[in-house]
Amino acid sequence: MLANADHVMPDELKFEADKAFFSAALDRAALIIHGRNSEEEQPNSPRRKRIVLTRTIASLAAHPDNPQATLWNPAGASFEAACEFAGVTSGRVAIIGGPSVFDLFMERYDKFWLSQADRVWLPGGEPCFGGVPERSPQQILASRGLVAGERLTLDAAKNVTLTPWLRAD
Known part of the structure; x- marks a missing residue:
């Protein structure tokens, strides 16, 4: 989930290491x-x-x-x-936003960075893609021709990870 049921990203979903990665990526776009x-x-x-x-x-x-x-x-x-x-x-083009924005570009991604905070639970929240939670974000990315790269740990204490999903050639 990208946000809670009110479509707001709550503070418990904000992590300094993720924010730093995100900001640096946007600076390169x-x-x-x-x-x-x-x-x-x-x-x-x-x-x-x-x-x-x-x-x-x-x-x-x-x-x-x-x-x-x-x-x-x-x-x-x-x-x-x-x-x-x-x-x-x-x-470089950076795509940020919610499910309708992400879904629009699904066939164009050469790389999609999927952040996960496994200890945060947002029942009824806003999903990252259409089709979640019926399918996982990983299943959706794989079904669109993307392959998971090496998962990075951004914050071990809070179990926050980042996985690049790359376009399969």
Whole structure:
């Protein structure tokens, strides 16, 4: 689960080592894609080029409050068109957000980083992908052609791990 039943990431799901990994990965990205409720709220956030998914526009528009952001409705424009509109035609793209955002890019991932905090339980929470909890996130990633890499331990005391899922060639 990414959030609790109220669609909020509770403090018990926030870990310093995971936050540091996440922030460093976003710093290396040329573009960040996320839904309207996702914002990484970090010191570098205002400087990051981003595309915000929304259904409130027909296709593409400049964000009214953030000069670094583009609004994109996937039903009205392609991903490539959104990137071009945002002024980003090369580099690493980071996808953050919830299940609808993650699911949209499932066939495009070359790598998906799956964080897990096994001691945190969020009954009725917001899942990372559509199809969870009927299937595990690992089953969903594997069914879409991704293969687990070596699991990293981010916080041994709290049993927080991170696994790269790589596109099988």
